[in-house]
Amino acid sequence: MTARQRSAVVIGGGVAGLASAALMARDGYDVTLLERQADLGGRAGSWTHEGFRFDTGPSWFLMPEVFDHFFALLGTSTVEQLEMELLDPGYRVFFEGRDRPVDVAAAREENVALFESLQPGAGAALETYLDSARRTYDVAVRRFLYTTFASPGFALSRDVLGNVHRLVPQLLRSLESFVAARFTDPRIRQILGYPAVFLGSSPDQAPSMYHLMSALDLDDGVLYPQGGFTRLVDVLADLARRQGVRVRVSSTVSQIRTVPVTGRGSRRRARATGVRYLDADGIEQDLDADVVVAAADLHHTETRLLPRELQTYPQEWWDRRTSGPGAVLVLLGVQGELPQLQHHSLFFARDWRENFGAIAQGRVPDPASIYVCRPSATDPSVAPAGHENLFVLVPGPADPGLGRGGQDGTGAAAVEAVADAAIDQIARWAGIGDLADRVVVRRTIGPADFAEDLNAWRGGMLGPAHTLAQSAMFRAGNVSRRVAGLYYAGSSTIPGIGLPMCLISAELLLKRLRGDRSAGPSAVPL
Structure with missing residues (x-):
């Protein structure tokens, strides 16, 4: 008689959710992944319009050894899955009040x-x-x-x-x-x-x-995967499905289902039995599972999907925590070439104390320290011939009150004003006087979009900030202290923010399930 295969449901189809599902399935679990949006990727999203394709989230590829190790755990390699290119210069930096930018090299x-x-x-x-x-x-x-x-x-x-x-x-x-x-x-x-x-x-x-x-x-240099970071999401989804993961999009989880735990010696009040969700047709469904993995925003998971008595991290815990910044994202399709910009360009305001202080006080800095990604410098697939693709990130307060973005200037007034100021600043500092006139596609994304579309705590673009009190062992753990069988993955939990950290969080989940308390990367199966 063979043992029953353990089942798992993963909430969230971002990088951490896809990675967790793939590793668990390879380890023998029967896995179903539920994603609220119609597309996978979470914060690592993508938007296509009039021949342009924009990554709407991560755009820096660092720590390649983490990707190498993760792919090895799934029996493959980065070389097999992604076409990587080393950027040289890695990025260009423009400084307020300085005539010349600085190029940071790959060596x-x-x-x-x-x-x-x-x-x-x-x-x-x-x-x-x-x-x-x-x-x-x-x-x-x-x-x-x-x-x-x-x-x-x-x-x-x-x-x-x-x-x-x-x-x-x-x-x-x-x-x-x-x-x-x-x-x-x-x-x-x-x-x-x-x-x-x-x-x-x-x-x-x-x-x-x-x-x-x-x-x-x-030291190591900055890499870029051809096809953009949506290519990484596609690879993770494909690997998960190959391991047998059932991926269901447009599926909104409304509750983590539990039953009480009785008897002496139990450290937890309940045990997870699955989830309740609305499927793509709007029909409420129950999905049973031995293990529930929440790879969605941890604040949303704890305060919306569990009753107060079962929350490890209730609202009062979050009230004492520091959010990372919010942001206004500006996606621009531009006619003609922009050689003044590298693949990655940074625009640093002179007074950084004022810059970061403004964000802490709930204001968008003026001028802001802006990040611009021009993937069309490296990847011809992201823009029509004779055009450029720009992703502009303006850090600001994590405040959904700034509003949502929109296409062609239809977003909230505060969001569009930030976008206008950013385009003007880039044009002046980089010497592209006609930049605004050459924009043929424009879309903005505001903090309210992060809050409403991604359930992001306070509308932050990244997650809890890496202060001392929110780093390493002080960051939220990856297992519920109140509900047996409930685990966490993603940027809200250990080890933290960023694509490599999300891959590692999936491996930490696997370690929890295996009872593995080792400190280093898991051994790669032969």
Whole structure:
């Protein structure tokens, strides 16, 4: 007599949900994935219009070894699944009040020379800085990123104890202070401080441990998958289906179903038995499962899908937490070429304290520090011939009150005003005087879109910020303390924000299910 195959339902078809479903199915689970939207991807979305295809979420491909490891767990490889291209320069930076931008290269030695040209002595200082970043990153991979923190032993390893004299000060000191102690040129300080934004934080709030991020772009370089990040979503969905996952879109989960747990010795009040959802025809359905994995926004999962008495992270817990920033996204189809911009371009305002302070106070900065992606510089599939594709991100407060975006200027007035200001700023700083006149496709996305379409907490674009109190073992865990059989994955939980972190969160889920308390990446099956 064979044992019954355990069943699982995954809520959310973003990167973390697809990755979790694929790994669980490969491990022997009978998996169904439910996605609220008609398309998969979640924050890694896509929009196609009049020959243009826009990624509406992640656009930086860093930490390729994480992707390599994840694909290996599924019996394949990055090379088999994605066509990768190294960007060189990795990105261009425009500085307010400076005539010339700075190009950050794909190789360390070129970046050392660049820093030396900006500040005498900064080349050698960068070498030391990147060596430190690499050591910290390696320890993070071995001891922090791939652990569920279920065992206290992670803090007693030789790795951690041998580096405690470096790690503790890096946790207690801000990234801004860490950089300022080593470099005086404001341009260098901004280049090295900007990675905090990838973490949903700011340089004065992110622990200096996150200087490890500089090893990823200044040392390793920035990659791009041909076809864009929607290609990655397609690959993950295909791999999940190959493992037997049933993927159902336009399926909105309204409740995590539970039964009470009785008897002595039980640490949990209930056990998950599945979910209730509305299918694509609007019919309410019950789906039974032994395991429920919530890869949707954790705040939504806890406060909307569970009763108060079963919430591990109730509203009062969230009231004490810090959200990452919100954003206005501007998708532009532009006639003609834009050689003034690289694939990635950054526009840094002079007064960063005011910039980040405005966001914390609920205001969109003016001028803002803007990010622009021009994927058509690398990928001909994202725009018609003779046109360019621009993705513009303007960080702002996580405030759905700013409103929703829209096409051709039809979004909320506050959102469209931010978009107009961003287009004007890019035109002036990059010397593209006729940029606004050349726009043939325009769509905006506002914080209310994040809140309503993705159930994003406070309308944030990324998730809870990586402050000290919300990093590593202090971040929300990936298992419910109140409901047996309920697990979490995605940017709200460990290890955190970003595509690589979402892939790792799927592996951490698998570790939980296996009872694996090891700290490093899982062994790849032969």
